[in-house]
Amino acid sequence: VLADMPPWQGGGDMIEVVDLDGTTFKPPPARFEAGTPAIAEAIGLATAMDYLDALGADAIAQHERDLLLYAAQRLGHVEGLTLHGTAPGKAGIVSFTLDGLHHADVATLLAQCGVAVRAGHHCCMPLMRRLGVPGTIRASLGLYSTREDIDQLVQGLYKAKEMLT
Numbered sequence: 001v002l003a004d005m006p007p008w009q010g011g012g013d014m015i016e017v018v019d020l021d022g023t024t025f026k027p028p029p030a031r032f033e034a035g036t037p038a039i040a041e042a043i044g045l046a047t048a049m050d051y052l053d054a055l056g057a058d059a060i061a062q063h064e065r066d067l068l069l070y071a072a073q074r075l076g077h078v079e080g081l082t083l084h085g086t087a088p089g090k091a092g093i094v095s096f097t098l099d100g101l102h103h104a105d106v107a108t109l110l111a112q113c114g115v116a117v118r119a120g121h122h123c124c125m126p127l128m129r130r131l132g133v134p135g136t137i138r139a140s141l142g143l144y145s146t147r148e149d150i151d152q153l154v155q156g157l158y159k160a161k162e163m164l165t
Helices: 039-055 057-075 103-112 125-131 147-164
Strands: 015-019 022-025 081-084 093-098 118-120 136-140
Touching: 039 057, 057 081, 057 093, 057 147, 093 147, 103 118, 103 136, 103 147
Parallel strands: none
Antiparallel strands: 015 022, 081 093, 093 136, 118 136
């Protein structure tokens, strides 16, 4: 079947012969591997995997747990803020709403404070209906995140509340 299939794209190293009467393609799988392989991407991926391996999955997971706990503590002091999704063992994501403030407005003001968040229904409209909110603000925490990032988020939330209320 593969030998009879035409290639879906053209490029170097998948052609056997080109002349004025037509093109002869290499046999599979080469006929489906047009162009230069993703060499730089593969090297980058290998380097990233070496880096993560050196850090260790347990250390990364512990760092995220520590950040989640710190974020919950700091965000818990913001009046009118409701955290959504507080299950133990959850991923490094904090979703929340602020009473009386639209998630998109808050996200825009946070961006002006140098804080990157997502705002909206996050492709889970049934959950938003269940929560009774049009959307949430979501901050993602990872191995590159710091307590200072969370402090900046909280400072931005206070500024947003001041401007929007």
